[in-house]
Amino acid sequence: xELQILTKQELMEMERAPKTKADILVDYVVCFLPxxxxxxxxxxxxxxxxxxxxxxxxxxxxxxxIIISLFLAAFIVSFKSKTVFNKLRYKAPFYxxxxxxxxxxxxxxxxxxxxxxxxxxxxxxxLNAMISDWRYLSDCAKNxxxxxxxxxxxxxxxxxxxxxxxxxxxxINYWVSPFIKLLGPIPSTTWIPIVMVIMASLFKGAVFxxxxxxxxxxxxxxxxxxSSVEADYFDxxxxxxxxxxxxxxxxxxxxxxxxxLQGLTQGMSSACTSLMVAEMLGVESGLGxxxxxxxxxxxxxxxxGAIILICLIFIVVNKVLAIVKKHILKxxxxxxx
Amino acid sequence: MTESILVxxxxxxxxxxxxxxxxxxxxxxxxxxxxxxxxxxVVGPSGCGKSTLLRLIAGLIYPTTGEIKLDKEKVEGxxxxxxxxxxxxxxxxxxxxxxxxxxxxxxQKKYNDEKDEVDRLISKVGLDEFKDSYxxxxxxxxxxxVSLIRTMINKPRVxxxxxxxxxxxxxxxxxxxxxLLNMWRENSQITVMVTHDVDExxxxxxxxxxxxPRPGRIRECIDINLEYPRNRLSDNFVSYRRxxxxxxxxxxxxx
Numbered sequence: 001x002e003l004q005i006l007t008k009q010e011l012m013e014m015e016r017a018p019k020t021k022a023d024i025l026v027d028y029v030v031c032f033l034p035x036x037x038x039x040x041x042x043x044x045x046x047x048x049x050x051x052x053x054x055x056x057x058x059x060x061x062x063x064x065x066i067i068i069s070l071f072l073a074a075f076i077v078s079f080k081s082k083t084v085f086n087k088l089r090y091k092a093p094f095y096x097x098x099x100x101x102x103x104x105x106x107x108x109x110x111x112x113x114x115x116x117x118x119x120x121x122x123x124x125x126x127l128n129a130m131i132s133d134w135r136y137l138s139d140c141a142k143n144x145x146x147x148x149x150x151x152x153x154x155x156x157x158x159x160x161x162x163x164x165x166x167x168x169x170x171x172i173n174y175w176v177s178p179f180i181k182l183l184g185p186i187p188s189t190t191w192i193p194i195v196m197v198i199m200a201s202l203f204k205g206a207v208f209x210x211x212x213x214x215x216x217x218x219x220x221x222x223x224x225x226x227s228s229v230e231a232d233y234f235d236x237x238x239x240x241x242x243x244x245x246x247x248x249x250x251x252x253x254x255x256x257x258x259x260x261l262q263g264l265t266q267g268m269s270s271a272c273t274s275l276m277v278a279e280m281l282g283v284e285s286g287l288g289x290x291x292x293x294x295x296x297x298x299x300x301x302x303x304x305g306a307i308i309l310i311c312l313i314f315i316v317v318n319k320v321l322a323i324v325k326k327h328i329l330k331x332x333x334x335x336x337x
Numbered sequence: 338m339t340e341s342i343l344v345x346x347x348x349x350x351x352x353x354x355x356x357x358x359x360x361x362x363x364x365x366x367x368x369x370x371x372x373x374x375x376x377x378x379v380v381g382p383s384g385c386g387k388s389t390l391l392r393l394i395a396g397l398i399y400p401t402t403g404e405i406k407l408d409k410e411k412v413e414g415x416x417x418x419x420x421x422x423x424x425x426x427x428x429x430x431x432x433x434x435x436x437x438x439x440x441x442x443x444x445q446k447k448y449n450d451e452k453d454e455v456d457r458l459i460s461k462v463g464l465d466e467f468k469d470s471y472x473x474x475x476x477x478x479x480x481x482x483v484s485l486i487r488t489m490i491n492k493p494r495v496x497x498x499x500x501x502x503x504x505x506x507x508x509x510x511x512x513x514x515x516x517l518l519n520m521w522r523e524n525s526q527i528t529v530m531v532t533h534d535v536d537e538x539x540x541x542x543x544x545x546x547x548x549x550p551r552p553g554r555i556r557e558c559i560d561i562n563l564e565y566p567r568n569r570l571s572d573n574f575v576s577y578r579r580x581x582x583x584x585x586x587x588x589x590x591x592x
Contacts (some may be wrong), residue, residue, distance in 0.1 A: 236427040239395050240441035240487065241417035250444065254431040331431045333473040
């Protein structure tokens, strides 16, 4: 083999211990496992009789069916593509386990009634609730997202400004940091009762609460980042002709970027908490409110549906944040290979 | 272009200590004149204010008394005209090699006119392949080369080298001594280098300044009258070495 055209993939394979026939067989069985587990899940759902008056529809069946076909497709592609194979081989045991968990839950609720309604609706019921209410749910999701991002971005921008100003000027830091130290440790949700009374609109109040938490974590992270810049970098930049403005924007802020992004991530989780609490306590829209509202009607399936939706939204938001972070910090050791 | 001249007139520097109610006298009445085309090395035991001397010339700190003048102009604050290379490469980790080298041009808004110079210098030190690498991907020697051209791109009138090769292994070090000498010959800028290595000082400079500690002062200036490139094993080289090492030992005994 020519050394020049050796790919990373090939090198890693060369360095790994050679696989026996049995190893390869195990690999493919494991890769196929999710499909088997999914099929088991379907069989359990359709073949076992339901408990008493419990009913089921095809929604869950179709849902599981779609996921099984995705795994089947991945399995077929894995013969051609090494990357797909490696991913599938790594993830397959876990997803098989998830299918088993779903089967067990279905068995305990729909089939045997060990876990009773209304608190434990089976997955099919939750899916149906989500579908029947999707218009309303998506409206609530939209309102939640508007609230979340309005609060998050205003808090983040103000936090950056405060943090940079404090890191830049000792005078500003003198006046501002005691307040941060005093008010910072109080969870921002503490202020909800007061804010809801004082603020003109509940939306503004909720934005304020969300922004407060984000502002705090971003400010602290930015100050920490900027104050830890090694003096050598400033010296080097000065001898290269940087003005004090350029020292801040060209040296201090990039240097503090890992800290700032850490603060932004932390701010996001505090924003999500504040959002839910604010919606449950006062704001009359959004997913948090929807959950509370459905709970008061004992519509637990709808409530679970909303929780699943929240989960999905937060996963996506955090994933996007992680991608942005990885892109900005590509210069850090260990990020670029 | 007129010949540059750097003059230190009776320069002293004292620091207020943070750990005690006292002051440290880092440098005491330094008088020094360096002309264009001169390569001066500063050697001496640690604590004799070598680095302080460079930082004063760079304008990163101000003298307590006395004056530093470059071409009759008083030195005030840092300026790319007085470039400095540090012992640590201090490359900005968030910029690629190319961006690091271009940094100085960019902050001075000269980048568009001198873009080609960036690439020319990078190939000159043989780092074409690493243009788009980040500093953590470079070896110590490569990083220090980048740091060197990052400073040299300004064609400074004065080049200050604060133990630039101190952290490198012996082979890289000897190679880079020659690279540094080439750069100096090409631009013939005033060069002041602090080093711990007497051998390096004799190999590279026209003049070696031996300093003594507490307070830092100039003990002796020794002109090195040898042709470049110098032979480290020649009799003259060895006798300079003996002379300077003797002085440094003598300094220790006295302190």
